[in-house]
Amino acid sequence: MVTVFKRSFATVWALISREMATNYGKSPGGYIWAILEPAAGIALMTALFSIAFRQPQLGISFALFYATGMLPFTMYKDLSGKIAKSISFSEKLMAYPAVTFMDAILARLILNTITQITIFFIVFGFIMATVExxxxxxxxxxxxxxxxxxxxxxxxxxxxxxxxxxxxxxxNMWAILNRPMFMISCIFFLFDSVPEPFKSMLWFNPLVHIVGLMRKGFYPSYDAAYVSLTYLFAPPLILSAFGLMMLRRYHNSVR
Incomplete structure (x- = not known):
């Protein structure tokens, strides 16, 4: 068991190193661009909405308000996209018996989770340190x-x-379906301010619940009573179980 674990750890680490070199080692700046992209988006929205409105719908800082919406969205978009492509990204390496589909998924999950959480700390830390x-x-x-x-x-x-x-x-269908998500995930507005019947429809977007939780963590006065932890955690766990079952079933054809 220990030998198997060590072999799997070594494989995952090798895949992580390969992805770091492939995705972040080719362009100048590498990881810097991963941080600047969401930071620039927050800065742009802050500048635009500061001109149009006196204050955000929550709190006094436009930058913090948009960061609490944009960073969870960016994290979801990056992680879900990278994991979805993990099999095709490591398809040639999976011809070797030592490399499994779980190794490919774990490598992308670990690397990009660390990257996104680092972005969280840097962007939020900068905002909290420089803006009231x-x-x-x-x-x-x-x-x-x-x-x-x-x-x-x-x-x-x-x-x-x-x-x-x-x-x-x-x-291609998924890319089309995902395009409106940026506009309907409560990045620019509060869920509570949406009128019916759109409010009831918007509730089924899980990112609305995630953004609500994030804002509850920064604004003590924000209740976010609409958030359902059951809805947030149960369906994705079922999707994960179903996906892993199917990947195991078709593992030979993938390799």
């Missing part, structure tokens, strides 16, 4: 929001890794 926010951090809700984002990303990523392989057209 009057925020009071509750790490319980912040950690829960990050855990829910990871859970959702893994569930959708693993399911899509199977779907992309078995139904190639689904990749």
């Amino acid at each position: 926010t009057r925020a009071h951090l509750d790490f319980q809700w912040i950690a829960l929001s990050i855990a829910a984002t990871l859970n959702l990303s893994v569930g959708i990523g693993i399911f899509n890794s199977v779907a992309f392989m078995k139904v190639p057209v689904w990749e």
Whole structure:
């Protein structure tokens, strides 16, 4: 058992090193661009909305308000996309018996989770240090929001890794379906301010719940009573289980 674990750890580490060199080693700046992209988006939105409005819908800082929406969304988009492509990214290496589909998934999950959490700390730390926010951090809700984002990303990523392989057209369909998510995930507004019947429809977007949890962790006065932890965690876990079952079934054809 120990030998198997060591072999798997070595394989995952080798895949992580390969991805770091492939995705972040080719362009100048590498990891810096991964941090600057969401930071630039937050800065742009802060500048635009500061001109149009006197204050955000929550708190006094536009930068913090948009960061609590954009960073969870960015984390979900990056992780789910990377996990969905983990099989195709390591397809040639999976011809070797030592490399399994779980190694490929774990390598991408570990590397990109560390990257996204690092971005969280840098961006939020910079905002809290340079802008008056009057925020009071509750790490319980912040950690829960990050855990829910990871859970959702893994569930959708693993399911899509199977779907992309078995139904190639689904990749294009998924890209089309995901385009409006940036606008309907409560990045720019509060869920509570949405009128019916759109509010009831918007509730089924899990990212709305994740953003609500994140904002609850920065704004003690924000209740976020609409958030359902059962809805956030149960369906993605089912997707993960189904996706892993299908990957195991089709493992030979993938390799």
